[in-house]
Amino acid sequence: MAGGAQKMIDVVQVGGLKVPLASHLSPDFEYQYVANDHYDDATDKQAPFANQLLKQTYQTAIFLVSAGSALLTDLALVQNLPAYQILYDQNLTLPAAIAALFEQKGAQPISLRDPAAVAKLINQDYFGSQMGQKLLFDDLIIEPTFLEDVHQMGHNRLTFAASFGQQSRQIASWESFGTLPADWQLTFLPEATVTSGDVEVSFKLYMISYDGRNTIKAVITKTLAELQVPFALPVYNELTLCKVTVWARGAGVIRLGNCHFRRSRHDRGELMAGGQRLVDRQNMGSELLVYFNPGDLKPPLNVYFSGYREAEGFEAIFMMRNLSSPFMVIGDPRISGGAFYMGSQQLEDDLVRAIQERLDQLHFNNDQLILSGLSMGTYGALYYAARLKPHAVVVGKPLVNLGTVAKNERIKRPGGFPTSLDILLWQTGRADSLGVDELNLRFWRQFGQGNFENTTFAITYMKEDDYDGEAFQVLFRTLRQRFPNVKVLYKGLTGRHNDDTNGIVKWFLAQYNNLLWTDFNRPRPRLKMPENPTSE
Template identity: 40%
Template sequence: MAKKIRLIHIGEREITNLEAVSSSFQYKWLPGDYNFQIDEQEIGLFIEGQFNKKYSRAVFILGSNAGILTNNSDLLVQLPAYQILYARNANLSSEIERVLVLKEAISIETKEMAQVFQFVNQQYTVRQSGYKLSNDHIHVCSDFDGTVQKCGNSYIELEGNFSPQFSQVLSWKMTNLIKADERMTFYSELAVLSGDVDLLFKIFLVKENTSEVVQIVEVPFEKLQKNEKTIFEQPVNCYINVSLYARGKSGKIQISQVHIRKALADKSSMIPGGNKIVDEEHLSGEVFYYFNAGDLKPPLAIYFSGYRPAEGFEGRRMMSSMGGGPFMLIADPRLEGGNFYLGSEEFEQKIVDVILDKLKLLGFKNSDLILSGLSMGTFGALYYASDLKPNSVIIGKPLANIGTIALNERVLRPNGFPTSLDMLYYNTGESTIEAAEKLNQKFWDKFAAGDYSNTTFAIAYMKQDDYDKEAFPQLFNVLKENRSTARVLYKGLVGRHNDNSTGINKWFLKQYRNILFNSFQRIMDDFE
């Protein structure tokens, strides 16, 4: 039996009608003037003034008379971000308002508790989950009048003549089961490169173990372009089938990944507070980010996810253990499990701008910033360090030469990471040695231009790395020859890229612990 989520209500009156509350929650009422220091009911929400982390998943409903909204900003700031709902008519000081904004708290109408509970049910019971429809199962309709080019798993390109009425051009020959009452959302990466072509996805929901189509959901191309959510659900288990329709004259289209994900009540992606940046210049590919203001004190620690076929964020529990400070997770759901955070110039600038915006929101300087990551995440941390002048860059198993990683697939690491070839083609439009070298140089041109005079680099690497053996020596040379005042801490472990992840992770966390303590006087929580 799943452990219930605590629903803590602090207000004038206890809510007695809880029929609208999901059975996933355990409701607990506390009077508005409840004294958490005396803690008469011994709930242990705060222990010696510190938030009890066993309530980290709890959802808090704060009535207009909740004392924590009037004179307890020190306690309020410790409540988990995105999980605070407060009365819209509460009389708030400017300081309390600032905390609520940073915590992304949600104002509610307490007279409409049935709607509030519906939101709570749909927002906080969903665990992040999502998948892509496999490009290996794409079927092109036989009557399509044109040419088809399948570019690995990067995308499929259709060029030719399209009918004046919507006609099916692609379908995905696979059936994934959606359980009854699961709310799902749909997104696709695609582009019309030329011609007057209109596109329409149709999602067919077929009742399990039958051929009965219970619903057809239509998703126009314009809706995807506007980043509007499409949500669908059924009261019975259903298989999902997806097809793409097109109409117009001659033209060229590209279709990359098609995503099916669990939906939340608001615009969040994957988890409450999850947001995304869209590469409008290249197939509308996405990067997710999640910002948590923590205790509002430096540093802001950013973690770039490693390669992750399962859609969503990684490292949330780890980053929550960084002494309670602000943190950000960044994840890349493109291709099989990521595209190393690269994209168009505008897209990459958006990633930088989001980080700078959060620093400004917190009132921090660039010297209050830590960038970090493991494996694929090291590329993001290093690549954007040149724009951000961070206090520290903490990485394990660095990868810098994406082109080399792809070239190593042929002899050094056959069939070890075939998606590296997709990355090469996705980013350059070619699969050649020249394209690989150009992609490598894109990183080094950017990295070498950075100012790291006040930055500490902590790097753990594998000595026989079969993905990118030269990454660490090249990084070391650039940092010491061209930026001699940069501090470089490093440790090499024997083995190939994936031979000793445990050792790499331990050193990574050790460096985080040391930098947090020595630079910011923070004590990192125990994390295993």
């Protein structure tokens, strides 16, 4: 179960009737009551604000708001509170302006009458790290007794075509196990679909004790129809394993991909409070993940497309939050670490709509939008720029000719990025030069439809890139030919694709900060690069 080391999270109550939580919170949290006349003090470590700005050390804190709190009368303070980390008394009658800000910030109304219930909610849903586990396609085992047609599409999916019989029969299982830590609520979500015929697919989940005896605690059966949304698994008081098996009856064609186990935040969001799923209904129910943070509610909206990431979760949340602006992070958990944000027309439309809806929510226009990404994320930023007409695009180590990236796996970069071959197969159904050309054309067909006359491009690239060595040159030439006056800022660094990530990120952040300063009148930035800038 992937997840970073957790630091203790402050639960801060500013003024009002004290809610005695300390004895009910888990060791991951620390309750802190701050009087209304002591919450703003630059010299006091216990004060969360300094000159009405939230201190950096309180960016991950949870704020509790009850009747009488100074937060109910100070718009500037509320505007600086962290999104999705505000719990307020549901019985309060909020001033209209505060209510609007609470809605923008994703604040949650709750009853404060029972401190134990409040603490239970915090313990269960407001833990620090995003945590998930993927059972990869590579660990999928075909049942030895299944002798009908099975077709493997790289590391993307298995396709079963058969008459499975009138009685449900097991056709596959995962060799690896889902891991349920003690007292954690996890969800289960498979990638699967029936493409034709009259087939009923079900998943049997064997919950097994991890005590040396391998006792089966429960067997849970869920149909594919019931698993179109994440299924909440039982909570156990000891470490438990989950064995996943696939069953079918009837006749037709079934496709199977990966399985996902994620620690649940219930209705607060997917992986993180505020996280959402965009489901590709035409591709096994696979998904993109979207996280939105309203920041300080001032332009621009910064959208970051995550790089290749094998761990479940969003990338660069801290880096984007440190820019202060509203931001979105887009994640791609498909295949082993991402599929470059391409999907069915429905999925791509849903992503464009999700970004546009956040612009509308913030009352911003598209000239107050910046798209950005590193490595795999550059494809998403550039690809969707053609549809969104942003103010700027900021990218590092651009990858746009994905067919060429796959082609380079054979000789130039053997074993360096085998997922590129899976993407070639998935998108074109081929693994030859025609497939390479077709996949390359997918990007340029989209990019060629964009109007970038008023868009600034900031691009840093590796001069000897062994993934897509001509990406920058072709991008630059294409932009200048179509839009002679387009503003392109660029810098090339010596080395292959992964040789100088720190240098790439440093220039990437410098250009981001300069855009915020010069184009949006934000404070002049400090250009110190954070440690592990793209980690969660």
